Amino acid sequence: MANKSSKTLARTNLATLNRTHLTTLSIHLIFILYRLLFLRGSVYKYVLLVLPSLLIEAYLDRLGRPGYGANGDLLRPGEDLAAQGVTEYLWDIVYATWIVLGLVGLLGEWAWWVALVVPAYAAYLAWGLYKGFVGGGMPGMPKVEEQPAQGASKRQQKVEARGGQKVRYR
Template sequence: MANKASKSLARQNSATLNRTHLTTLCIHLIFILYRLLFRRGSIIKYILLSLPSLLIEFYLERLGRPVYRGTEMIKPGEDLAAKGLTEYLWDIVYSTWIVLGLVAVVGEWAWWAGLVVPAYAAYLAWGLYKGFMGGQMPGMPQMGGAEGQEQQGEKSKRQAKMEGRGDRGGKVRYR
C-alpha cells in the first residue's frame, strides 16, 4: 500500500474534475439551447462572462489532474479541496453556473448577479489595502493606544511570581 494518500488524492481529484467538466458542459449546452429556442440575448455577454470560469476550470484541470506514465503515477496533483485561493476559484465556477441558470430563466438583467464575486473580491482587497496602509496587519487584533500600552506593561501574577523566584523566562540552565 505504498503512496496510499497520493493514490486517494489522485482518485478524488479525477472524480471531482470529471464531475465538474460534465456539469459545466451540461449547463452551457442547456443554456445555449434554451437561449436559441426561447429567448434571444447577447452572445458577447455570454462569452465575456463565461470565459473567466472556463479559464479557471482549465487551470484547475492543470493543477489537480494526476499525471501517469503508463500505469505508474508520476504526480497525484494538488488538493482541489484546499482552503484559500483554490476555494475562491471554485466559488467563481459555481457562481457562473448560478448566473447562467438565472439568465436563462429570468432574462438578460441577471447578468448583473455575476458581479457579486468580483465585488466581494474588491471588498476584501480594499480591506487588505487599508490594513497595510494603517500599519495594522489584517487579521491581527488591534491594540488601542493607551489600552495596548497598559496591557503590555502589566504582568500576570504568574510572571511576577516567577521573576520573584529568580526564574528568568523558564530558560534551561546547563552545568
C-alpha cells in the same frame, strides 16, 4: 499499499474534475439551446462573463489532474482541489458562473448583473486587506496593545541587589 494517500488524492481529484467538466458542459449546452430556441440574448455578454470561469476551470484541471506513466503507475497525484485559500475562491467563481447562467436562463438578460457580485466581493476583500496594512495590522487579527513595562520580578530584584549578574572568566 505504497503511496496510499497519493492514490486517494489522485482518485478524488479525477472524480472532482470529471464531475465539474460534465456539469459545466451540461449547464452551458442547456443555456445555449434554451437561448437559441426561446430567447435571444447578447453573445458578447455570454462570452465576456463565462470566459474567466472556463479559464479557471482549465487551470484547476491542469493543477489537479493526476499524471500517470506509460505502465499506469501514478507519477504525481496533482494538487489538492479541496484546499483552502485561493483554490477555494477559484471554485467559488466557477459555482457563481453556474448560478448566473441559470438565473439568466430563467429570469432574462438583466440577471447578467448578478455576475458583478464576484468582482465586487474581490474588491471588498482587497479593500479590507489594504486597510489592514495601512491601519497597522493584518485584517481580522486582534490589535496587540503595547503593555507598559512592569517592574522586575523578585528574583531579578535580588540579582540586581547583589550587584547584577557577573561573568566569570576562567
